[in-house]
Amino acid sequence: MKKEIVNFKINGRPYEVIVSPNMTLYDLLRDLHLTGTKRSCGVGECGSCTVLVDGNPTLACSTLAIAVRDKEILTIEGLSRGAQLHLLQQAFVDGGAIQCGFCTPGMIMMAKALLDENPNPTREEVKEGLGGNLCRCTGYVKIIDAVMVSAEKMRKGDK
Amino acid sequence: MKPFEYFEPTTVREATELLSTYGGKAGILAGGIDLIPRMRKGEIEAEYVVNLQKIPNLEQIAAHEDSGITFGAMARLRSIELSKTIQKKYPILFEAVHQITSVQTKHMGTVVGNVCVGTPASDVATSLFALGARLKISGVKGERTEPIEKFYVDYRLTSLKRGEMVTEVALPDPPAGTGTAFLNLLRTHADIAKISVAAAIVMQYGICREARIAIGAAAPTVFRAVKAEALLTGQKITAEVINKASETASGETRPITDLRSTAEYRREMAKVLVRRVLEKALERAR
Numbered sequence: 001m002k003k004e005i006v007n008f009k010i011n012g013r014p015y016e017v018i019v020s021p022n023m024t025l026y027d028l029l030r031d032l033h034l035t036g037t038k039r040s041c042g043v044g045e046c047g048s049c050t051v052l053v054d055g056n057p058t059l060a061c062s063t064l065a066i067a068v069r070d071k072e073i074l075t076i077e078g079l080s081r082g083a084q085l086h087l088l089q090q091a092f093v094d095g096g097a098i099q100c101g102f103c104t105p106g107m108i109m110m111a112k113a114l115l116d117e118n119p120n121p122t123r124e125e126v127k128e129g130l131g132g133n134l135c136r137c138t139g140y141v142k143i144i145d146a147v148m149v150s151a152e153k154m155r156k157g158d159k
Numbered sequence: 160m161k162p163f164e165y166f167e168p169t170t171v172r173e174a175t176e177l178l179s180t181y182g183g184k185a186g187i188l189a190g191g192i193d194l195i196p197r198m199r200k201g202e203i204e205a206e207y208v209v210n211l212q213k214i215p216n217l218e219q220i221a222a223h224e225d226s227g228i229t230f231g232a233m234a235r236l237r238s239i240e241l242s243k244t245i246q247k248k249y250p251i252l253f254e255a256v257h258q259i260t261s262v263q264t265k266h267m268g269t270v271v272g273n274v275c276v277g278t279p280a281s282d283v284a285t286s287l288f289a290l291g292a293r294l295k296i297s298g299v300k301g302e303r304t305e306p307i308e309k310f311y312v313d314y315r316l317t318s319l320k321r322g323e324m325v326t327e328v329a330l331p332d333p334p335a336g337t338g339t340a341f342l343n344l345l346r347t348h349a350d351i352a353k354i355s356v357a358a359a360i361v362m363q364y365g366i367c368r369e370a371r372i373a374i375g376a377a378a379p380t381v382f383r384a385v386k387a388e389a390l391l392t393g394q395k396i397t398a399e400v401i402n403k404a405s406e407t408a409s410g411e412t413r414p415i416t417d418l419r420s421t422a423e424y425r426r427e428m429a430k431v432l433v434r435r436v437l438e439k440a441l442e443r444a445r
Contacts (some may be wrong), residue, residue, distance in 0.1 A: 001162035021165035043196035057263045062195040132261025
């Protein structure tokens with residue numbers, strides 16, 4: 001199996017990495033110490049490993065790293081600016097939408113993709129939009145609240 | 160995942176040549192949401208992976224003036240879901256895709272990939288049977304087209320020969336007087352269906368000219384309940400005709416008992432769903 005030196009663009013930064021074809025995007029991110037992305041089920045069913053690839057919500061555990069070279073990859077680390085949390089992250093914190101926190105990065109990345117596509121979702125649309133993200137702790141209500149609050153703040157132009 | 164050789168062909172020709180060379184040892188990577196998890200689980204051992212994502216023009220959904228619609232091997236489930244043409248002209252395809260709960264799955268996954276997995280529990284395949292889908296298949300020796308109902312040979316076994324891949328799905332233009340419906344039963348919204356039914360009927364002057372009844376997850380493959388269909392063709396569709404057809408359709412199932420349902424329940428629910436789907440299709444045909 002041939003290893004290759006591959007260029008990646010992650011959170012706006014270039015990375016040059018030696019990659020084997022059988023590395024998933026999840027493996028790559030973890031190797032780069034971008035440990036915000038979590039692997040729960042590892043088989044593409046829970047959404048915990050959701051990142052954005054060219055703006056599209058993508059399951060990192062089910063994506064080959066080598067297949068996403070030259071694409072814009074955004075992870076949870078790319079949402080915050082240093083210590084300044086993204087509006088979505090802050091809404092989750094303020095709204096008590098985080099318990100164990102394991103589903104949270106994937107949930108927030110999916111919420112970002114949802115709001116990028118539909119800045120004014122109904123509650124039902126938020127539920128549909130987060131259908132691929134499982135949470136075992138919270139019962140989802142506060143998560144949906146946090147996304148609705150974020151959507152309103154974003155429409156008002158808050159950062 | 161076990162190590163493998165990885166290829167990024169830039170043409171269908173190149174891809175089919177690779178598939179021909181490596182045969183059963185090659186896995187096709189389209190969206191990856193079936194292939195990669197199964198490779199990670201060890202269910203699939205692909206020594207060669209052929210990535211279709213760099214082949215141009217495979218993502219298109221193209222509406223053809225009065226001659227239906229085609230979509231390519233890389234057309235994502237999400238694109239199908241968002242297509243206004245499909246929502247309007249092929250609502251049961253939209254419904255089958257829309258009820259897939261994971262948005263990530265729909266962004267990554269492809270319709271063709273879903274169809275090629277070959278499970279009878281594919282709601283998408285069931286609705287494509289009812290819509291009269293035809294598949295364009297490319298191989299090193301050339302192209303062929305096949306109606307989807309010939310595509311499934313057995314459980315998870317398609318008619319694809321060595322070196323072949325599906326490059327396009329074509330749906331005919333629904334004739335005037337068409338009514339379609341899709342229904343399924345699941346344990347939870349995110350689960351795989353216990354059973355699914357899709358039907359398309361064409362009504363003209365109060366008589367059923369054509370009927371397609373497709374049933375999923377109730378036999379080794381998705382199938383058309385042809386005996387039930389024959390009871391509808393040329394008839395006025397009364398409640399009695401519908402009841403007879405649903406009973407007959409139920410008799411055509413060959414269901415199994417598994418973790419999602421029992422054979423008895425699937426057989427019984429085939430009758431109920433076929434009845435409801437025919438009633439709904441008839442209403443929509445008006």
